Amino acid sequence: MPEMRPPRPGELAIELPDQFDASLYFIGRIRTPWKTLAECPKSTSLRRDVEATVEVDPRYILALKDVQLLSHLILLYWLDRSARNLVLQAPSHVPEPRGTFALRSPVRPNPIGLAVVELVKVDGSKLTIRNIDCLDGTPLIDIKPYHASSDSVPDARRP
Amino acid sequence: MPEMRPPRPGELAIELPDQFDASLYFIGRIRTPWKTLAECPKSTSLRRDVEATVEVDPRYILALKDVQLLSHLILLYWLDRSARNLVLQAPSHVPEPRGTFALRSPVRPNPIGLAVVELVKVDGSKLTIRNIDCLDGTPLIDIKPYHASSDSVPDARRP
Numbered sequence: 552m553p554e555m556r557p558p559r560p561g562e563l564a565i566e567l568p569d570q571f572d573a574s575l576y577f578i579g580r581i582r583t584p585w586k587t588l589a590e591c592p593k594s595t596s597l598r599r600d601v602e603a604t605v606e607v608d609p610r611y612i613l614a615l616k617d618v619q620l621l622s623h624l625i626l627l628y629w630l631d632r633s634a635r636n637l638v639l640q641a642p643s644h645v646p647e648p649r650g651t652f653a654l655r656s657p658v659r660p661n662p663i664g665l666a667v668v669e670l671v672k673v674d675g676s677k678l679t680i681r682n683i684d685c686l687d688g689t690p691l692i693d694i695k696p697y698h699a700s701s702d703s704v705p706d707a708r709r710p
Numbered sequence: 711m712p713e714m715r716p717p718r719p720g721e722l723a724i725e726l727p728d729q730f731d732a733s734l735y736f737i738g739r740i741r742t743p744w745k746t747l748a749e750c751p752k753s754t755s756l757r758r759d760v761e762a763t764v765e766v767d768p769r770y771i772l773a774l775k776d777v778q779l780l781s782h783l784i785l786l787y788w789l790d791r792s793a794r795n796l797v798l799q800a801p802s803h804v805p806e807p808r809g810t811f812a813l814r815s816p817v818r819p820n821p822i823g824l825a826v827v828e829l830v831k832v833d834g835s836k837l838t839i840r841n842i843d844c845l846d847g848t849p850l851i852d853i854k855p856y857h858a859s860s861d862s863v864p865d866a867r868r869p
């Protein structure tokens with residue numbers, strides 16, 4: 552079970568449901584240079600320079616057919632060290648506590664991370680990518696093709 | 711358990727692992743006008759016109775704080791009627807079978823759907839959105855703010 556960390560000032564924890572509703576397979580691992588949360592890059596521009604590797608479980612190697620034709624992918628991964636019970640969070644970069652669903656924090660009821668990554672190379676069941684910020688060894692749960700027609704909203708607004 | 715459908719010509723099924731690795735909570739439901747797969751819109755332009763509703767479980771209502779400040783959200787949802795065991799798929803719109811990870815098909819080892827949606831309105835634990843194509847009643851698993859700086863790649867290429 553992930554750690555249920557005590558809330559910081561302004562944060563609020565809830566009771567989670569007694570039961571789960573669905574289950575996931577880990578389909579591989581993401582290899583990055585970052586072994587601790589403190590080392591993970593905070594800025595997008597920093598992580599864009601660094602190459603990382605996605606090691607897909609050989610069981611799924613045929614599912615990678617044609618992936619090399621894509622310039623960008625969406626990766627979903629499991630943030631297995633994250634608490635799941637906070638609905639209000641007080642990260643240091645925002646002045647007031649914000650709702651979990653208005654944040655990209657790893658702490659959420661289902662701690663799924665999402666990154667739009669540039670695909671550099673495919674070699675068997677290994678993908679070389681750029682633009683990820685997760686810890687080394689993070690479990691992979693999905694790879695999707697990025698479709699600019701539906702996934703790209705250059706003028707989306709946020710606070 | 712979702713249906714493990716027999717492969718069509720050119721498709722390939724695999725044996726899935728014996729055990730799951732992680733578990734999800736359903737955090738709400740997506741309400742759309744589409745009650746059967748046959749009714750779901752095939753084209754993005756069609757679904758852009760239609761409003762849908764996200765009903766978040768009241769347990770998580772405080773996690774919606776500040777969501778109204780966002781113009782676009784990323785929704786993750788659970789495609790609970792999808793097979794999970796196909797690595798090559800032959801959808802009617804592609805000439806040759808393609809790898810699952812090069813497709814946005816609902817059939818994948820972890821049947822998580824992803825949509826970038828426009829947020830129209832927040833009313834308590836209900837969100838009105840545009841640009842979703844899933845079945846009525848689809849279980850919701852996450853809501854994330856869309857960040858154009860990292861999520862928007864207008865010139866991404868695909869076959």
